[in-house]
Amino acid sequence: MTEKISNNDFYFAIACFIQSSVLITSYTVSEIQQETWFIAILAFVISVFIVLLYSWLIKRFQGQGLYDVLYIAYGKIFGKILVFSYLLFFLLVLSVNIRDTADFSIVYILPDMHLWLVIVSFTALVFFAVQSGIQNLVRYGFVFFFITSLILLINLVLLSERIDFSNFLPLFSFDFIKYLKGTQFVTSVSFCETIVFLTLAPFIEQPAKISKTFIIGIILGFISLVIIVFCEIAVLGATVSILSTPYYAAVRLISTFDVFTRLETLFSFLLLVMKFFKISILFFAVSTAISKLINKKLNLFSNLLTAVLVIIVSLNFVDSNIELQNFGGSIYPFVLSTFEILLPIITFCIIKFKKL
Amino acid sequence: MKKIICFMLSLLLLSGCSSRREIDTLPVVLGFGIDDRDNGIEITSQIALPSNIVSNGGTAQKENSSPYVNLTSVGDYIFPAIHSSSTMLGSELYMAHNLLVVFGQKIAEDGLEKYMDFFLRDHELRMNMFMLVTDGEAKDILSVESDFAILPSIHIAKQLATQKETSLGVASDMFDFLYCLSSGRRSPLLPLIHIIENGDDKPTLQLQGTAVFSGDKMIGTLDSYETRGYLWATKNDVNTVLISSVYGEPVSIESLNSTNDIRFSEKNGKIFADIKVTTAGNIGSIRGKANLFSVDWIEKLEEEVSKNIKQEILAAVSKSKELKSDFFGFEDMLYKHNYDTWKKYSKNVDKIIEKIEVNVTVDTKILESGRIKYTIGAK
Numbered sequence: 044m045t046e047k048i049s050n051n052d053f054y055f056a057i058a059c060f061i062q063s064s065v066l067i068t069s070y071t072v073s074e075i076q077q078e079t080w081f082i083a084i085l086a087f088v089i090s091v092f093i094v095l096l097y098s099w100l101i102k103r104f105q106g107q108g109l110y111d112v113l114y115i116a117y118g119k120i121f122g123k124i125l126v127f128s129y130l131l132f133f134l135l136v137l138s139v140n141i142r143d144t145a146d147f148s149i150v151y152i153l154p155d156m157h158l159w160l161v162i163v164s165f166t167a168l169v170f171f172a173v174q175s176g177i178q179n180l181v182r183y184g185f186v187f188f189f190i191t192s193l194i195l196l197i198n199l200v201l202l203s204e205r206i207d208f209s210n211f212l213p214l215f216s217f218d219f220i221k222y223l224k225g226t227q228f229v230t231s232v233s234f235c236e237t238i239v240f241l242t243l244a245p246f247i248e249q250p251a252k253i254s255k256t257f258i259i260g261i262i263l264g265f266i267s268l269v270i271i272v273f274c275e276i277a278v279l280g281a282t283v284s285i286l287s288t289p290y291y292a293a294v295r296l297i298s299t300f301d302v303f304t305r306l307e308t309l310f311s312f313l314l315l316v317m318k319f320f321k322i323s324i325l326f327f328a329v330s331t332a333i334s335k336l337i338n339k340k341l342n343l344f345s346n347l348l349t350a351v352l353v354i355i356v357s358l359n360f361v362d363s364n365i366e367l368q369n370f371g372g373s374i375y376p377f378v379l380s381t382f383e384i385l386l387p388i389i390t391f392c393i394i395k396f397k398k399l
Numbered sequence: 400m401k402k403i404i405c406f407m408l409s410l411l412l413l414s415g416c417s418s419r420r421e422i423d424t425l426p427v428v429l430g431f432g433i434d435d436r437d438n439g440i441e442i443t444s445q446i447a448l449p450s451n452i453v454s455n456g457g458t459a460q461k462e463n464s465s466p467y468v469n470l471t472s473v474g475d476y477i478f479p480a481i482h483s484s485s486t487m488l489g490s491e492l493y494m495a496h497n498l499l500v501v502f503g504q505k506i507a508e509d510g511l512e513k514y515m516d517f518f519l520r521d522h523e524l525r526m527n528m529f530m531l532v533t534d535g536e537a538k539d540i541l542s543v544e545s546d547f548a549i550l551p552s553i554h555i556a557k558q559l560a561t562q563k564e565t566s567l568g569v570a571s572d573m574f575d576f577l578y579c580l581s582s583g584r585r586s587p588l589l590p591l592i593h594i595i596e597n598g599d600d601k602p603t604l605q606l607q608g609t610a611v612f613s614g615d616k617m618i619g620t621l622d623s624y625e626t627r628g629y630l631w632a633t634k635n636d637v638n639t640v641l642i643s644s645v646y647g648e649p650v651s652i653e654s655l656n657s658t659n660d661i662r663f664s665e666k667n668g669k670i671f672a673d674i675k676v677t678t679a680g681n682i683g684s685i686r687g688k689a690n691l692f693s694v695d696w697i698e699k700l701e702e703e704v705s706k707n708i709k710q711e712i713l714a715a716v717s718k719s720k721e722l723k724s725d726f727f728g729f730e731d732m733l734y735k736h737n738y739d740t741w742k743k744y745s746k747n748v749d750k751i752i753e754k755i756e757v758n759v760t761v762d763t764k765i766l767e768s769g770r771i772k773y774t775i776g777a778k
Binding site: 150151154209212213216280281282284285292295296298 | 519522525526527574577578581582732734735736738
């Protein structure tokens with residue numbers, strides 16, 4: 044019998060997944076600056092409705108994962124095409140995250156290291172984690188979430204001497220289109236990437252209670268996002284517009300009594316751990332899609348194939364970190380919105396229309 | 400199969416640290432100086448030599464040989480010049496512990512943005528390093544030794560930290576400067592540092608006055624009183640010593656805490672900034688025959704102190720208008736608290752500071768007279 048994941052573990056895993064997405068929020072905060080908090084609230088409200096849609100899908104087809112639902116809703120041929128599309132989508136998200144983590148490691152931690160070596164080592168680690176059972180990893184979400192929350196709170200306290208509340212002013216000073224773009228970005232990048240958890244749906248202990256689980260998960264993730272955005276705006280003010288990693292830059296300013304300094308080391312550690320968690324879940328989603336397409340159970344072959352694909356794509360889909368940043372701020376959010384918001388809504392309509 | 404994978408991975412991951420940098424050979428930079436030269440810029444990097452510093456009961460002391468070396472290199476731009484220093488040294492400079500950057504006046508007048516870019520972009524450097532301007536050579540500033548600190552950079556950083564605590568002057572770090580440039584609504588200020596020659600004795604360093612910028616270019620200076628005027632209006636808890644005269648008798652007042660509040664209003668095409676400062680202090684010393692138990696005398700003292708503070712603030716405002724440099728950050732405050740007014744004026748006026756009329760109100764309260772009730776000659 045397949046090992047189940049309790050609903051409590053599941054919402055900590057969702058919160059942990061969102062935390063790893065929001066640790067780097069440079070795009071939104073550089074565009075909307077002092078009003079990113081407002082965007083965060085808007086994005087959260089929209090995301091609540093979207094995750095309720097995800098929950099409905101899980102409850103409607105209990106014991107089935109995302110790919111099974113696609114087969115049911117779209118039939119064998121279109122279902123296969125859509126499963127393949129989701130495979131490419133999760134592979135892209137996975138590669139962006141691995142590349143981002145590797146670039147961060149090279150810039151801030153291991154400046155003389157080769158990019159390929161970091162990517163291969165990280166992928167190997169993720170491969171072993173998924174191979175050992177994704178359920179085991181999901182259970183550690185609770186630990187990762189509390190460590191991250193604790194470090195975020197410590198940083199908040201230590202940054203308090205640099206906080207300037209006037210940095211949140213003026214209110215509502217940007218064009219409507221900027222709010223729209225910002226909301227779309229935060230909704231798709233920070234919250235709705237949790238669509239990946241639909242691939243874990245067959246392992247949920249109580250699928251009937253999934254709405255509550257999803258909502259608690261994104262509330263916990265939202266609180267982390269608010270703390271991070273608060274620190275960035277209150278401490279950095281107008282400078283957020285030019286910094287590539289604002290939260291990291293804010294943490295680097297901590298110098299309390301000349302004792303608590305260089306706390307960015309903790310942040311770097313945190314980022315690597317959280318990215319490991321997120322990347323492992325995405326890795327599982329890609330591997331599951333491969334096994335669904337070849338009609339085999341998840342096994343060593345699909346995991347190995349995923350690892351090879353990830354290494355190849357993340358090393359080659361952009362030439363540099365500058366290209367990755369441009370991609371992240373331009374096309375990427377639209378790709379995310381298509382697969383995280385548009386397709387699930389279409390799927391919902393088809394299911395309702397066909398009365399499945 | 401598993402054994403082969405483990406073996407291959409251990410080859411990759413357990414091969415040791417190929418790019419390691421040992422601490423005893425690490426050229427740790429604690430201060431940079433940047434001067435203008437005919438053929439480009441000259442960078443002075445102050446590098447600590449830990450092997451020449453001995454520990455004595457927990458306190459670091461100098462050995463007979465110098466505990467630091469000042470390495471200079473010339474280049475067209477800052478990055479190649481620093482690279483050239485690394486080549487000279489045979490090891491890459493380690494800048495993560497850098498405390499400060501001293502700019503020569505010519506460099507500051509030319510504009511600091513192009514130099515700051517390197518300091519902000521490099522992943523080792525931090526934004527909380529101090530920035531200073533000198534009217535002499537930055538290279539000379541980094542060569543003035545002190546008996547109070549083992550390295551000149553450490554001594555200057557200590558002076559600046561004390562200055563920040565005691566409000567004797569501004570102590571800006573790179574983040575403060577960057578904030579001003581990023582917002583575009585506040586002009587930066589940097590502390591000025593000078594070398595004081597002491598005859599046969601060793602020269603010493605003195606922080607006095609402030610360099611005023613418009614954008615990233617230095618355009619003038621504030622003297623100590625104008626600097627304090629700026630601090631009264633913009634910073635809370637200005638901890639300083641004021642000398643006021645009551646009926647011709649000089650009284651020293653130690654200001655313990657102060658608060659300020661700036662409010663804006665608009666009338667007839669002008670913006671009015673009402674600065675209200677409230678301060679409380681103790682009597683430090685009196686020369687003369689003052690009667691501290693006279694309500695009239697205390698009220699007169701409070702009035703005089705308020706008048707002095709107001710004069711200092713107005714002197715700083717006058718300098719701000721004269722130089723057309725909004726170092727008070729009036730425009731930034733207007734942007735944050737009166738956005739509609741800011742929007743109206745920012746479109747039509749090049750410098751909002753020209754449109755601002757400043758009113759100053761100071762309220763002083765004398766709290767303590769110290770351990771003696773009368774002056775020595777009063778009884």
